[in-house]
Ligand SMILES: CC(C)=CCC/C(C)=C/CC/C(C)=C/COP(=O)(O)OP(=O)(O)O
């Protein structure tokens with residue numbers, strides 16, 4: 001039944017499509033293998049200046065059309081400003097100010113952000129707006145977020161089944177859960193009411209393959225898998241997922257092209273460097289919990305097993321062990337969940353990645369990067385800001401994948417190409433640059 005639903009949801013990629021992509025990718029790798037070393041270094045170089053030019057142009061265009069009707073602009077702001085932050089760059093104050101003012105005009109008087117001024121607030125654009133404002137940083141930007149009203153908006157979107165609606169009368173899915181919980185967590189407005197039964201909803205979306213679907217009965221997909229896994233971590237319920245199966249599904253999504261595909265039998269795509277690569281990077285922090293599930297013990301373990309220190313990555317481990325992961329049991333809560341996002345980066349330790357991080361860097365730099373600036377899905381596709389954002393986010397995760405601390409500089413052999421390719425590290429649960437996350441955390445958690 002689940003398999004039939006999945007098959008219907010997934011238009012089959014023909015063998016011909018797959019061969020076309022493979023042959024394009026392998027031609028690039030073959031060319032790379034035959035050229036002199038200095039030409040190889042050039043080919044592997046992150047084209048920082050050209051990427052900045054592409055991003056700045058996008059921003060100027062966006063700024064000049066801030067008054068035009070379009071429902072995607074908070075997302076464009078996030079993709080562009082986050083990419084710029086990943087490159088360790090900034091733009092002039094006027095453009096930043098324009099963006100803050102524009103997002104403020106998207107903020108609904110009753111909470112949340114819409115895709116444009118006067119439009120209906122939407123949880124996904126709220127996530128994009130909040131992440132942009134955190135990325136811009138500074139008092140004006142962070143203080144512009146009306147957290148009380150935003151909390152009210154999230155409560156109105158909350159559904160009895162544990163999920164969230166994207167907007168008034170909108171769809172309920174795993175993206176809505178992630179964007180709601182991510183925003184609530186980073187802004188320190190997360191509480192028991194928002195978290196109520198979210199774990200049950202996400203659990204009902206884990207499929208027979210091991211990955212997570214957008215909604216119950218659909219096909220496992222990388223985008224939703226990242227969203228579902230990050231949500232479960234943020235609410236302290238990650239042990240309820242079948243993690244060994246999830247690992248098995250996600251690591252097998254990295255193909256011979258070296259990049260990731262979003263779902264079984266589909267084509268490789270640069271944006272999954274973050275969605276799938278990000279899910280694996282999160283799983284890399286959960287080894288003790290995964291080992292425990294593999295061993296099938298009902299031993300009650302504490303967060304000390306995960307972090308070596310007091311923390312709250314999974315405050316319901318004992319609950320899951322004693323009641324079974326798949327029961328829709330009532331979820332207990334404690335105030336520890338508020339620090340999960342913060343503990344996640346502070347209790348970091350060096351761990352071996354679960355995927356081939358150099359191979360993924362190779363796909364991003366040689367196949368997804370346009371030498372003239374911007375990144376893309378695959379060779380033959382056009383660059384765009386969405387793929388630029390998620391290819392760079394995935395690249396950053398690869399570069400720091402072996403690091404002892406989330407921001408300790410990696411050894412040169414872990415960064416493919418010249419060391420100048422090194423990007424800024426991100427907080428993998430929220431996908432904002434770590435330093436910007438820390439500034440926001442200081443402000444939003446100061447009073448608690
Ligand atoms: C935070 C947030 C809003 C997250 C969004 C997550 C995300 C990327 C979900 C993917 C949605 C989806 C099923 C795409 C399939 O497109 P496709 O059929 O064109 O691609 P495919 O062939 O690669 O599956």
Ligand SMILES: [Zn+2]
Nearest residue numbers: 269270271377
């Ligand atoms: Zn894509």
